[in-house]
Amino acid sequence: MPTKNGSQYLERLRLHPKDLWIEGGKVEDVTSHRAFSGCADSIASLYEMQHDVALSLKMTFTSDNDKSEGLSFITPTSKDHLIQRGNMMLSWARFSGGVLARTPDYMNVILMACSAASDFFGKEDGAFGQNIKNYFRYVMENDLTLTHTLVNVRKTKKYPSYAKGDDLGLHLVRERDDGIIVKGARILATLAPLSDEILVFPSSVIPTDKDASRYALAFGISCDTPGLKFLCREALSVGSSSFDHPLSSKFDEGDAIVIFDDVFVPWEKVFIFNNVEISNSAFSNTRAGPHINQQIVTKNMAKAEFLLGLAALMTEALSTHETPYIQALASELITVYEVSKACLEASISNAKMNEWGVMEPDSAPLSAAKSSFTSAYPRLIEILQLIGSSSLIAVPTDADFDSDIGDLLEKYLSTDTLDARQRTKLFRMGWDISISSFGGRQVLYERFFSGDPHRTAALNFASYDKELVKKRALDIIDRG
Ligand SMILES: Cc1cc2nc3c(=O)[nH]c(=O)nc-3n(C[C@H](O)[C@H](O)[C@H](O)COP(=O)(O)OP(=O)(O)OC[C@H]3O[C@@H](n4cnc5c(N)ncnc54)[C@H](O)[C@@H]3O)c2cc1C
Structure with a gap:
């Protein structure tokens, strides 16, 4: 599918309900829920801009397999690409006066950079390098919307979650032939209620002892994967009137705690596995x-x-x-x-x-x-x-x-x-x-x-x- 439009974005959210909770209740359909519908419509409008022929600005590019894709997915090879991408980013940012921070370009450029640096992920096992490339292509070609989470929950900030046997942070439970089982919780994932996929990446420095390597993971999965639960903070949009609540009625992107309750991740969606060295240097090296x-x-x-x-x-x-x-x-x-x-x-x-x-x-x-x-x-x-x-x-x-x-x-x-x-x-x-x-x-x-x-x-x-x-x-x- 080339670049999606607004109604395709909303339709996908409806077809893939995630295990999402807010204010004590489970959300059946984010696109019609009081807390999320306003922002869902705003993000749909961003995708709609990709199809607006009246826009003088370029919002798309032609990919290597001759498809029209969103410009935030482009792998820039010239300054002109950066200028075009910057103009596209600015048109999305201006739509909300910058208050909608997690427009999808935020995550798209991260994935682009990781895919270009696939040799880094594959330096010990080439399969992980291929996985990140395939995932980037999958996200780009389906024009998916991503959230991400980096930070493990901790019982105390005196020591990291992997110390002292506190297993609250996201970690490997066991390997299977077809993938891995992970468990633990992370804070936060902004835009999670309105995203299709979640990218899980390491952020803090993990020590090199064997036990800590269970925390050295990166993967990308669909937000409706069984066992994956999101708890969104309470809604900031008190009402739907754009006169009374001009920003919160349209741009409350949601921040969620993410709980991985024995979640299965297939091998082809794993990018870093039990590798502290790659994990600790992923951001700088990509x-x-x-x-x-x-x-x-x-x-x-x-x-x-x-x-x-x-x-x-x-x-x-x-x-x-x-x-x-x-x-x-x-x-x-x-x-x-x-x-x-x-x-x-x-x-x-x-x-x-x-x-x-x-x-x-x-x-x-x-x-x-x-x-x-x-x-x-x-x-x-x-x-x-x-x-x-x-x-x-x-x-x-x-x-x-x-x-x-x-x-x-x-x-x-x-x-x-x-x-x-x-x-x-x-x-x-x-x-x-x-x-x-x-x-x-x-x-x-x-x-x-x-x-x-x-x-x-x-x-x-x-x-x-x-x-x-x-x-x-x-x-x-x-x-x-
Ligand atoms: C609205 C919001 C949205 C977010 N969205 C995302 C998201 O989408 N994805 C994601 O991965 N993360 C997200 N985050 C989380 C963000 O990454 C963390 O808040 C950030 O990394 C800081 O970590 P922390 O909150 O645990 O604070 P801490 O690291 O505990 O810091 C708290 C305070 O203590 C101070 N402090 C900490 N250590 C020391 C020290 N040793 N000495 C002196 N002072 C110290 C800090 O300077 C800070 O003022 C979000 C956060 C917010 C607030």
């Missing part, structure tokens, strides 16, 4: 990072752009746009937006072919932009609160306007430039991104979705090529 970071920084740029536009509209509505204090606050939004844009451009200008024959965006500007966003985002939200103040709370619902006091609301909530409903619509958007529980989850997401930001920053420093800057500093020091 070079997936710079590709994911292109998607992440593109999303960040779209998000900063959205917040900047929103802030500008709010200041005009409140007639504070010429107040220097407010202008100075809002200028921080410009900085984040422009820095994200510049880093994306720099990453493509300095892109190079990597050892797997893939054109790789320069990771340094992308890592810098990504890292700074984890602390910039909470500040951007603080700025919206400082600009909006009580106007973010004086936001009646649609039903209030239709009630007997509707006339009074029309009278008392209008501004110089906006009538009461227009003003409320604008500030409900500000409320949903900066005050609501949906907005709170967005802040937590930006801080942590890609791991502990302090450890990520430390890694950035450790892996950054510092020789040239040290030499330049020494030149100045030694000059006397």
